[in-house]
Amino acid sequence: MDYKFSTKCLYGNGEKNDKELTGAISFPIYQTATYAHPEVGKSTGFDYSRLQNPTREQAEKIVASLEGGDDAFAFSSGMAAITALMELFKPGDHLITDADLYGGSIRLFNNVSEKNAISFSHINCSQEDIESFINEKTKAIFIETPTNPMMNVVDIRKSAEIAKRHNIILIVDNTFMSPYFQNPLKLGADIVVHSGTKFLGGHNDTLAGFIVSASKEISEKFRFLIKTVGSGLSPFDSWLIIRGIKTLPLRMEKAQENAKAVARYLLSEPKIKKVYYPGIPGSKGYEICKSQSRGFGSMLTFEVESKELALHILKSTKLIPFAESLGGTETLLTYPATQTHADVPEDIKIKNGITDKVLRLSAGIEDPEDLIKDLKQAINSF
Numbered sequence: 168m169d170y171k172f173s174t175k176c177l178y179g180n181g182e183k184n185d186k187e188l189t190g191a192i193s194f195p196i197y198q199t200a201t202y203a204h205p206e207v208g209k210s211t212g213f214d215y216s217r218l219q220n221p222t223r224e225q226a227e228k229i230v231a232s233l234e235g236g237d238d239a240f241a242f243s244s245g246m247a248a249i250t251a252l253m254e255l256f257k258p259g260d261h262l263i264t265d266a267d268l269y270g271g272s273i274r275l276f277n278n279v280s281e282k283n284a285i286s287f288s289h290i291n292c293s294q295e296d297i298e299s300f301i302n303e304k305t306k307a308i309f310i311e312t313p314t315n316p317m318m319n320v321v322d323i324r325k326s327a328e329i330a331k332r333h334n335i336i337l338i339v340d341n342t343f344m345s346p347y348f349q350n351p352l353k354l355g356a357d358i359v360v361h362s363g364t365k366f367l368g369g370h371n372d373t374l375a376g377f378i379v380s381a382s383k384e385i386s387e388k389f390r391f392l393i394k395t396v397g398s399g400l401s402p403f404d405s406w407l408i409i410r411g412i413k414t415l416p417l418r419m420e421k422a423q424e425n426a427k428a429v430a431r432y433l434l435s436e437p438k439i440k441k442v443y444y445p446g447i448p449g450s451k452g453y454e455i456c457k458s459q460s461r462g463f464g465s466m467l468t469f470e471v472e473s474k475e476l477a478l479h480i481l482k483s484t485k486l487i488p489f490a491e492s493l494g495g496t497e498t499l500l501t502y503p504a505t506q507t508h509a510d511v512p513e514d515i516k517i518k519n520g521i522t523d524k525v526l527r528l529s530a531g532i533e534d535p536e537d538l539i540k541d542l543k544q545a546i547n548s549f
């Protein structure tokens with residue numbers, strides 16, 4: 168069925184739904200490890216929940232429909248998804264990744280994948296020439312856009328063209344924009360990754376991860392991997408994700424509105440030195456973002472005049488919690504230097520501009536006046 172986005176958030180593409188069985192409007196949580204077989208060689212389609220579980224399958228179908236993918240795979244966290252993704256590669260392979268990625272991805276690449284003899288070039292994909300880093304061992308380009316936390320916008324179409332030209336794959340971690348604002352597969356990417364913990368779940372209450380594949384060939388590899396490595400999402404967490412996605416469009420619109428209001432306020436505040444938000448007209452990534460996304464999202468990063476002020480803000484907000492994570496109903500303030508990006512090597516942090524004066528804000532769905540009032544009292548009590 169060719170539903171529009173908001174409808175897909177409730178029904179996916181409208182394929183098989185449990186309603187036919189019981190009439191349940193809320194998809195049931197199939198809390199079962201295994202399934203009975205009528206006889207040898209016959210199966211209901213479900214054999215053992217590591218392979219597949221109906222609740223997980225429903226979450227996967229919905230996410231696949233939102234990204235316009237061939238299939239989707241639900242993992243126990245974003246990092247579990249990226250770890251499974253790295254199983255596509257073998258010793259000797261080389262990947263080009265943006266240097267400004269989620270810190271956990273860099274930690275995985277540098278400490279686990281490198282041990283498995285996979286090598287990386289961590290470059291600035293929004294500025295450097297990606298093509299010049301490709302060699303005969305290169306198998307993939309891995310990007311986030313906007314990047315985390317510096318909000319650089321990478322041109323997805325251009326990256327996809329480069330990947331195609333060299334017969335390698337383009338992987339996009341689409342967590343920051345969510346499928347509501349950005350669909351990398353439709354711009355030529357081969358694989359999309361999500362931390363479902365963030366906007367898809369949307370309520371700061373569960374961890375999840377997704378991989379969405381553009382082709383049958385890649386889907387088959389992931390279907391094999393998820394059953395083999397056993398990091399699939401549990402039935403209850405799948406249900407939380409299904410429920411969270413129902414309101415994705417409403418949350419994304421409201422959170423973006425709040426991010427814009429906070430960005431406007433921060434730009435007017437003398438103690439704030441820089442605001443990184445792609446939705447500011449004239450800012451570095453604005454035009455590319457507009458050309459490839461349906462919005463600018465609700466993540467923003469800002470630099471304050473001193474480390475002391477940064478630390479003061481983090482302990483002085485009364486409404487906004489100082490907490491790692493993003494994409495939920497609650498606005499959160501994060502300190503990349505000691506939280507999300509603590510394990511990123513110092514030289515990469517300096518290259519990216521992640522200093523001890525940089526704060527990241529994920530706008531939630533509160534009243535924007537309350538958010539601004541809280542930030543104002545925190546900044547001005549310094």
Ligand SMILES: *Cc1c(COP(=O)(O)O)cnc(C)c1O
Pocket residue numbers: 244245246247269271272311315340342343361362363364365374375376493
């Ligand atoms: C949080 C995050 C991850 C990791 O996801 P988890 O669900 O925390 O394991 C990966 N990529 C990005 C961009 C993230 O924000």
